[in-house]
Amino acid sequence: MKILIVDDAVTNRLVLSAYLKKDGYTVVVAENGLEAIDVFQAEDPDLILMDIMMPVMDGYEATKKIKSMTLDKFTPIIFLTAMTDEKSLSQCVEVGGDDFLTKPYNRTILKAKIDALERVSQLYNTVYQQKRELIAHREQEAKEHEVARKVFDSILNPGCLSADNIQLHLSPMSLFNGDVVLAAVKPTGGLHILFGDFTGHGLAASLGALPVSDVFYSMTAKGYSISDVVREINRKLKRQLPTGMFLAACLVEIDTNNMILKYWNGAIPGAFLHKMHSVIELKSKNLPLGILADSSFSDKVDITEIHDKDKIVLTTDGILEAENSSGKMFGLDRFKKCLTEEGGFDLFQHILDTLDAYTQEQKQTDDVTLGVINCDINYINQIASQKGAYKKFVPSHWKFDLHFFYDSIKSLDPVPLINQIMGEIQGHQIQQDKLSIVLTELFCNSLDHGLLGLDSNIKSTPEGFMQFYTERESRLNELESGSICISVSNVPNETGGELTIVFEDSGKGFDVNKILQSDNLSIAEDGAIKFSGRGLSLIKNYCHSVTYNDSGNRVECVYSWSNIDT
Amino acid sequence: MLIDLSTLNELKEMMQDDFDQLISIFISDGQTQIENLRLAVDASDIKNTQRIAHALKGSSANLGIHVLSESCRALEYEAAENSFQEAKELLEQIINYFEAVKKTLEENY
Incomplete structure (x- = not known):
């Protein structure tokens, strides 16, 4: 253990050094407060014995400075004082001193105080060490999340989520709350969209997104219908996910050739078709994906007519479960009402504004995943033809x-x-x-x-x-x-x-x-x-x-x- | 008793070679301090009188020279009270003590 003695009187330093060396401590010395700061930085002592009245810089000032320099390490400071008045002693504590010792020094008391403070500082420094480790772990975790997010983004997003007819509100951490949104153009024109919500949170919940996106994109690209896609996703998740983990999902196909919407909904509560003067709920008739065996699974899709500029509104339960200041949830009824309100505003923004006004707190929307897809037929046909990877198949010889x-x-x-x-x-x-x-x-x-x-x-x-x-x-x-x-x-x-x-x-x-x-x-x-x-x-x-x-x-x-x- | 020899003997035993240095520094520093103390008291300089008396009080106490330390404490107090008549008397006492201490130290160590 290394101890710094700060005293302007040579005799005092000599006597104290003698005591401390006798007890096996390493001793470094400084003659005033300013020098003490230099020696402290150079020698990194474990404890400081600080005189008060010194030329250049006194002990109070030096203690304040040293304490402000050691935010993540505890270095006890014992004031050495010939003063006995209460004001001087209380000032020792105010500037950050941990104890004081009055002259003349008593070897036994000095040793006892050093031992006591050594135990305290070990405790403090263990806590500091653990805090540093915790911070390092958090930073490491954040870095890994960032890497994972980038990898996931590139895997989950080869489709057309960024298309102009798709408005998306995704939490920056959506990956880690288990929400999945996928969109891809069909080779024969038209659009496939998957809106999903895995049970659970965190990286584990998001891992299931990988096989889902794999099946969704490859089968859509090959021209399979959403019935085939949803069946295959169910089969794969049933096989690959652990029990108790599954995917609530709604798959929709905008069929621009026939002006119809095909959808399969498994436990997504917020799925709607927003028409000019009405709102149709795309009701869930199925269990989430990954629960049923292939033989009991139904891939039956529902079909409804669509018109140009109809909007498909999809949301996971983040919006519905958003709470206001008194802990009441936003709920499905408010959500539906919000959809039926007319006023020439942008529907997507209107939903988010209504939610913000309800929760009164911007950060609530962090948990929200909302998608509004405009059935703009011309635009969808246009992006379909732009996607070079897709062939338009016509019956041929x-x-x-x-x-x-x-x-x-x-x-x-x-x-x-x-x-x-x-x-x-x-x-x-x-x-x-x-x-x-x-x-x-x-x-x-x-x-x-x-x-x-x-x-x-x-x-x-x-x-x-x-x-x-x-x-x-x-x-x-x-x-x-x-x-x-x-x-x-x-x-x-x-x-x-x-x-x-x-x-x-x-x-x-x-x-x-x-x-x-x-x-x-x-x-x-x-x-x-x-x-x-x-x-x-x-x-x-x-x-x-x-x-x-x-x-x-x-x-x-x-x-x-x-x-x-x- | 002017000096608590047990403290000094303990120090001598612990410090060995450094002890001689301690004694000679104490004597030479003490002489300087006393000269400065005389100047401060003559000038009725409260602040310097206090400061030097305080320092000499601490260093003499550390060496077990309690009588000298006690006189310094009294001087520090009188200076603070601006009682320089009493301070002058105490200073004379301190000078006498210091001379005696010096003699004792030089004889013994």
Whole structure:
């Protein structure tokens, strides 16, 4: 422990030094207050013994200065005084002295006072140290938040949130209150918007935004509908988020081609369509995303007509829960009333002004996420065409052929591949669920009965069913020759197009007339698909026409589709 | 007793070589202080009388020279009261004490 002695009398310094050195302290000295400040800065002592009456600068002045220099470190100062009047002693405390010692010095008392103050200063300095660590942690956290915010911003915002028809009030810390707002132009024109609110707060709540934005942007860019997008987001969040964490969300699609608004609302209370003279609530009919399993999830969207310059108003519960000075919430009723008020003002600003007037405190709006989207049809069409990454898909003429040989058939399912190719060409305007069933049945027929030569009649009993699949697997393994050629072509029409799908296998075929006849018969009799092995009735249900060649190894189906965006 | 030798002996034991220095500085400083004190008292200078008496009071007390320290305390008080008649008498007493102390110190250490 290092002690600074400040005294103008040499003898006093000598005596005190002797005492302190004897007790094992390191001693530094100064002859007056001014010198004490210099020595203090240079030596950083742990304790100061300060005389009062000194030339140049007295002990009171020096103590004030030193105490003002040590805001984050406690350095006790003991006044050395030959004075005993109360006024002088109280002045010692007033200027920041921690104790005083009267002359003549008593070694035992001196030592006791130094020990006591050393304990106090250890306590203080531990507190200061912890305070410094806390400040450092806070600064570190703020820095990390800033970095995270930048990363999130670039991931969450490749869309068109900055478009002129979108007015957004986002808290600067919106990322960390779990709110998500995404917007993207559809490749076929029109706009997708997602307004979401994760349960919980902080960085953890915001992490869920990453998969959401990933699905939203990539699926929108590929031309999927909001039904598909919302289903996929739900599926992904259900899988990825921990129990108890979910996303209240409202997805809307502004379909500029048909002047309709499609929306799916899962637990967002503040979603409205603001029309010239009325307000329609876009009611929530669903649970938040990330709760239901895919099989119980409904992706059904509601549809309502829109007109040019209608406005979609979306808000998370921040506005509704904003409190006034007496702790009462702003609430849904006030919010609705605010929407119906007319007066030629900007709706967005009117909502914020009304809220400010209610809460009387500007900072309340920090927790508010509000979006007003103007259904300005011309403008939306304009930004859609500006987004270079987006293609406008129109039904067109095309054809592709795929040849699969025996070894590739063993490991490859051609149906997703065909869907993917069509999606690239036609931008997912062709609804894939029915078409996938048709393609799957056709492929199975070509493989099972054509290449593998299996008899579908085996499947008519439960035992046969098992036998069929065991047999199928072993024949597939042993397959050493053969191929399946698939050809898909499209002829566009006004609403979509007509696909011609041809499957031709290298098998020996079958008696076409017999099978077709019996297949038809089974449906006519009891409606059960008795000859499900060929699934022909299913195919016929979905296709315009199904035609086999005479040898039964080539089938041609015509399938009509209409653009799902129209 | 003029000097509390136990204090001085304790200091001598602790300080060893530095002790001689302490004594010689005390004597030479003390002589200077007393000369200055005489000038201040003769001039009835309250402030300087107080200041020097105060300093000598402290340093003599530290060395256990209580009689001298006590006289300085009295002088400091009289100066504050502007009682320079009494101050002059005290000064004479202090000078006598100091000479005696000096003699004792020089003989003993």
